[in-house]
Amino acid sequence: TKEHLISVEQGKQYMPTDTTQNSLLNLDLLENSEFSSITRRQFISKWYSFSYWIIFAIIIISYLVYFILSKRSVNPIEIRRRKSTKIAIKRLKNARFCLKNRDFDQFFEEIEKSLWGYFADKFKINSSELSKETIDLYFDKRNIKTETKNNFVSLLNICEFARYSPSKDRNLQMERTLEEAKEIIIEVESDIKKK
Numbered sequence: 001t002k003e004h005l006i007s008v009e010q011g012k013q014y015m016p017t018d019t020t021q022n023s024l025l026n027l028d029l030l031e032n033s034e035f036s037s038i039t040r041r042q043f044i045s046k047w048y049s050f051s052y053w054i055i056f057a058i059i060i061i062s063y064l065v066y067f068i069l070s071k072r073s074v075n076p077i078e079i080r081r082r083k084s085t086k087i088a089i090k091r092l093k094n095a096r097f098c099l100k101n102r103d104f105d106q107f108f109e110e111i112e113k114s115l116w117g118y119f120a121d122k123f124k125i126n127s128s129e130l131s132k133e134t135i136d137l138y139f140d141k142r143n144i145k146t147e148t149k150n151n152f153v154s155l156l157n158i159c160e161f162a163r164y165s166p167s168k169d170r171n172l173q174m175e176r177t178l179e180e181a182k183e184i185i186i187e188v189e190s191d192i193k194k195k
Contacts, residue, residue, distance in 0.1 A: 088118035088185050092178065099174050105163055107174050111181050112159040115152065118185055122192070132156065144191040152184050 091114030098107035116130055123138045132153050139149040158177060 085185065085189060087121060088114045091117060092181055095178055099178060104170050108159045108162045111177055112156060115156055115181060142192055144188060148184065148187045148191055152188065155180055155184055
């Protein structure tokens with residue numbers, strides 16, 4: 001490549017500056033500014049310290065929430081026990097639907113399922129062990145009132161007999177049975193919570 005010679009002429013507004021004077025001026029500006037390098041470092045260290053503790057707290061809280069939720073959901077039998085009332089109420093809603101449709105047999109079957117299911121879930125009993133004797137045994141263990149126990153068994157008997165020997169006034173019997181089923185579940189729950 002060829003060399004090119006460039007000539008530069010001095011302009012009219014040229015003022016030579018003293019570099020020491022410029023550096024002193026810059027130093028004064030930095031010291032007087034809000035965020036000098038020292039102030040910046042202090043601000044950053046405070047910010048990092050604050051954010052560190054926030055992140056640390058979030059991690060600890062997340063771990064505790066995970067630990068509690070995993071403990072609660074590990075035991076499926078315990079989950080069934082806690083949800084037993086909700087499941088029984090859901091089945092009673094199915095029974096109410098049968099009542100509206102005047103499906104007599106299905107109604108009493110739903111009531112019976114809801115009572116047996118509630119009992120099995122609440123007291124952690126396998127369906128193969130369900131009997132009226134186990135009701136006596138487990139209700140006595142949990143100190144549930146004798147009257148409540150008798151009403152529970154009586155309601156199961158009513159459901160069995162009604163399916164095989166229907167009464168004359170079916171609708172009235174169905175409504176009464178539905179209300180008694182709700183009341184008996186509430187009574188058992190209140191007796192369990194008292195103890």
